[in-house]
Amino acid sequence: xxxxxxxxxxxxxxxxxxxxxxxxxxxxxxxxxxxxxxxxxxxxxxxxxxxxxxxxxxxxxxxxxxxxxxxxxxxxxxxxxxxxxxxxxxxxxxxxxxxxxxxxxxxxxxxxxxxxxxxxxxxxxxxxxxxxxxxxxxxxxxxxxxxxxxxxxxxxxxxxxxxxxxxxxxxxxxxxxxxxxxxxxxxxxxxxxxxxxxxxxxxxxxxxxxxxxxxxxxxxxxxxxxxxxxxxxxxxxxxxxxxxxxxxxxxxxxxxxxxxxxxxxxxxxxxxxxxxxxxxxxxxxxxxxxxxxxxxxxxxxxxxxxxxxxxxxxxxxxxxx
Numbered sequence: 001x002x003x004x005x006x007x008x009x010x011x012x013x014x015x016x017x018x019x020x021x022x023x024x025x026x027x028x029x030x031x032x033x034x035x036x037x038x039x040x041x042x043x044x045x046x047x048x049x050x051x052x053x054x055x056x057x058x059x060x061x062x063x064x065x066x067x068x069x070x071x072x073x074x075x076x077x078x079x080x081x082x083x084x085x086x087x088x089x090x091x092x093x094x095x096x097x098x099x100x101x102x103x104x105x106x107x108x109x110x111x112x113x114x115x116x117x118x119x120x121x122x123x124x125x126x127x128x129x130x131x132x133x134x135x136x137x138x139x140x141x142x143x144x145x146x147x148x149x150x151x152x153x154x155x156x157x158x159x160x161x162x163x164x165x166x167x168x169x170x171x172x173x174x175x176x177x178x179x180x181x182x183x184x185x186x187x188x189x190x191x192x193x194x195x196x197x198x199x200x201x202x203x204x205x206x207x208x209x210x211x212x213x214x215x216x217x218x219x220x221x222x223x224x225x226x227x228x229x230x231x232x233x234x235x236x237x238x239x240x241x242x243x244x245x246x247x248x249x250x251x252x253x254x255x256x257x258x259x260x261x262x263x264x265x266x267x268x269x270x271x272x273x274x275x276x277x278x279x280x281x282x283x284x285x286x287x288x289x290x291x292x293x294x295x296x297x298x299x300x301x302x303x304x305x306x307x308x309x310x311x312x313x314x315x316x317x318x319x320x321x
Contacts (some may be wrong), residue, residue: 001061010061010063013202014054016175033063033167034064035164036051036055037159040089040092041085046215049260051172059101064105065105067106067168069092069108077090089108093106098318099315104188113161129187131153141156159177164193170197170198170200175203197248206241208247210239221236244298252305260308261284263312264308264312265282265288269303
């Protein structure tokens, strides 16, 4: 795989890539590393699978994968009690391996975040960051940001230090992490990190209920968890927001683009012959085009999406037990 092929794989389906002008130079190096951090506060759901699919793109491109199971971050962000979070980490590791990340290195946050050099760097950044800037960086990430705690302002500084501590070349995250990474690009020089890591930001899947919210484990009806049964997946998808011809904040189409096509590379829509027979798509944009033209009905799309999701989720569900 040449540099252009690797670059295309790394950047596909991204909403934004920060420092992308550096990517050709970085890809000429050896022993490259990318990470994504996950708060092990609930169950893996489709929102997490988006970044996991992107990590698998990096894996195919020959980049070493690091998965940060961010137990300390989750605790600081008020996502659960300490014992619960640490029990969840084992389940997350097994679930992610079953999803294909079996060559990844799994790292617990507290394995390195309590070291003296790490804490000192966080304090150095704290000297140069206003409270308002810290809160702004967490607006899309923090729980109950209107009543932000000091712990939730420490959180983004730790996330920036993680990049230095793990000596990363690439960072994968949802676009909701953008403000933290922009702050990091300003602060790296303060803590002596000379690399210019490349930030690959993925899209965020809309709530199954429709526009205005993202899929979240705190709203069970808005998301599909890897613990959901086949029947539950089918029922939730059947009720999902998917107005005919409308592609804006359409979670069913987003699932196709960000999860199913990267995983399966094609989607077959099964239809009775009287409705035109089966359709085979090898490109998301062809599927989207037919949906806009109303050549593809939401019900037929939903039936196919439910089947592909079950095929993908079944082995992860089994590993979670």
